[in-house]
Amino acid sequence: MKCPNCKQKFDESKEFCQHCNLKKTDLKLVTVLKTSNPMTISFAKSILQDSKIKFITKGESIRAVYPLTNLGTVEFLVMKKDESEAKNILKEINETS
Ligand SMILES: [Zn+2]
16 A cells, blocks of 8 residues: 555555654544535535645535535545644534535
């Protein structure tokens, strides 16, 4: 497996990346936002991209078929090490949605 932080080979028997010292537990993905609001989804994407936090989304396949409806909930996941930062930026939109 590759370290997502430094892109070097990550020895999975070790607790830390030997190249950048990233903790293995920090590689876990955590959900920072769940929403079915199309406005919230596009806003969350743009602010996460702006802040350079790597994220993935789950549940967008339904939305790709019905983009303008509220069908399906989209989840935003980030690496554990970015969790607090991501939650912090997303707090604003969580409160308004
Ligand atoms: Zn690394």
